[in-house]
Amino acid sequence: MLSTKKFIQWTLGVVMLAYAFGPTDRKTLGSHSDSPSEYYPPDFYPNGTDLVLPMGSIRYWLMGDPNGKKVVLIHGISTGAACYISLSKILADKGHYVLLFDLWGRLFYLHKKKGYAEAPPHYYDESLYTTQVALVLQKVGWTSTDVVGVSLGGAIATSFASFYPEMVNKLVLIAPAGLMHRADIPMSGKIVAHPLLMRLFEQGWIQPFARKAFKLFIDNSSLRKELADDPLVDQISSVATHQFIHHPGFIRAFLGTLADYPLSGLDERYRILGNYSNIPVFVLWGDNDKTVPYKYHHVLQKYVPHAQISHYKGGGHDILLSHRDRLNSEICDFLS
């Protein structure tokens, strides 16, 4: 297997070449076009709807009791809404009305020329994601709702609450991003988010190479190794791997987010959230989280003194799945 060092050298070499010779293409990139993913089919959740929005099409699902308490679940950087496979069912069974959707650029099956999860040629920054939440809620016709977000989704949820506090009843943040110091962003993340590399990934010929590199990266990820004997975690990491390999727009969205989303600069939004003490905030975080380190719960608590923090001893970044029994029941209690 390629060593990390070799991989980085290789990648940088290719970047130089691409920069010298390649044209730039800023078209909207479609989703996996020929065969839909067996891991994340369009009916992964019941009652899905294709939605055409100004920046690109997406899919959303509504499940549970239409007269129940509303809750929208915002996913993280790489899995699509599939990561809520367990929590969404429990919430729906308990009578909540649950809205799930895929952020732009995440896996979704091409529906014969009709609405597919496109990857718009925008910056994957705070405004794109926060706007997407507002547009989806407007389409669905919800004027207020509980909001749950994991990782990047937690950052998006916080940003959304700071701009639309009147629409947020309660807020649940699972290992939320946005407060890390840049030093804690992994080296590989900094390198792939370099503007030169971003430009490179806009070019079609590089995609097969990029997919292969990402497959290596994912196969080697700690999530895979630690929890390979949990079928549910296995299923969701297959969804992530599949989109890395088959969704041409995904790489744009993934790298674009690393480059342009304030993963370490969302302090101001958390501060604003701290001013809305009428919005109850519940934070769930594992102290063995290598992606968004647990130590930042102190910063969050300082900005949002009314946040209630639930500490998952030994939990990693994936407590949403790995500690799902405790997590599901705590979230249900908080939202009921």
Ligand SMILES: *[C@@H]1O[C@H](CO)[C@@H](O)[C@H](O)[C@H]1NC(C)=O
């Ligand atoms: C895979 O993980 C091992 C140990 O964590 C590391 O030494 C190796 O460089 C990794 N390979 C890649 C391609 O990231």
Ligand SMILES: *[C@@H]1O[C@H](CO)[C@@H](O)[C@H](O)[C@H]1NC(C)=O
């Ligand atoms: C199914 O989705 C439609 C359109 O999004 C929605 O109006 C309807 O209430 C949903 N049905 C159920 C049972 O959730």
Ligand SMILES: *[C@@H]1O[C@H](CO)[C@@H](O)[C@H](O)[C@H]1NC(C)=O
């Ligand atoms: C919070 O509210 C106080 C009092 O209204 C105001 O002075 C302060 O600027 C607000 N902080 C933020 C971050 O909005």
